[in-house]
Ligand SMILES: Nc1ncnc2c1ncn2[C@@H]1O[C@H](COP(=O)(O)OP(=O)(O)O)[C@@H](O)[C@H]1O
């Protein structure tokens with residue numbers, strides 16, 4: 001379990017900031033973990049601001065809500081740069097669904113951390129095809145702390161790192177839940193992808 005790093009309080013030392021990333025497939029517990037860390041920060045009487053992309057209206061327009069109904073109030077933002085103003089005076093900034101932001105999220109997180117803010121970003125590391133998703137790979141590379149969480153494969157019960165899309169839709173962004181996605185392990189994900197792939201064209205074997 002992730003434990004907050006000790007922050008030295010040398011007299012007159014500048015406030016220390018850093019970036020934490022919580023990544024994994026859908027249903028892996030990213031949002032639960034984000035809420036757990038933010039709740040602890042509030043218990044420690046730190047000033048906490050929470051953001052999510054405005055397009056993520058799945059469960060609630062404002063709250064960040066986990067698949068098992070844990071929730072915390074957040075501010076929806078259309079673009080990452082809005083967070084710089086809105087987070088003024090915060091000790092801790094939490095961001096859910098990081099994959100939906102554009103690449104400027106990385107610079108925004110860096111600026112906040114450079115200014116002494118603890119930044120915690122939760123997001124999908126891979127999309128439904130297993131491709132790195134949005135700004136997440138760059139954030140993973142530049143964060144001080146990275147936690148990869150795992151779901152349970154709905155096919156075989158092993159640990160799952162993939163989000164398998166059950167419908168034929170090729171847009172990278174498609175909001176959904178268990179109606180559209182399943183957590184799957186690598187072999188079960190590959191099996192599903194092969195089953196979806198169009199059958200190769202039949203070639204004539206006739207010889208002349
Ligand atoms: N296949 C699954 N594997 C693990 N947890 C699942 C699965 N399907 C549903 N859940 C539920 O999802 C919860 C995690 O939800 P959440 O934190 O919102 O995940 P994430 O943000 O990674 O999608 C689990 O505690 C569990 O109750």
Ligand SMILES: Cc1cn([C@H]2C[C@H](O)[C@@H](COP(=O)(O)O)O2)c(=O)[nH]c1=O
Pocket residue numbers: 025026027030031058123124126127128129163172173174175176177181
């Ligand atoms: C894999 C994948 C997912 N999405 C969407 C589906 C959900 O609305 C969110 C992920 O939410 P969670 O908190 O991680 O469960 O992202 C998508 O738009 N595209 C994808 O490829």
Ligand SMILES: [Zn+2]
Pocket residue numbers: 153154155156157158184185186187188189
């Ligand atoms: Zn499996």
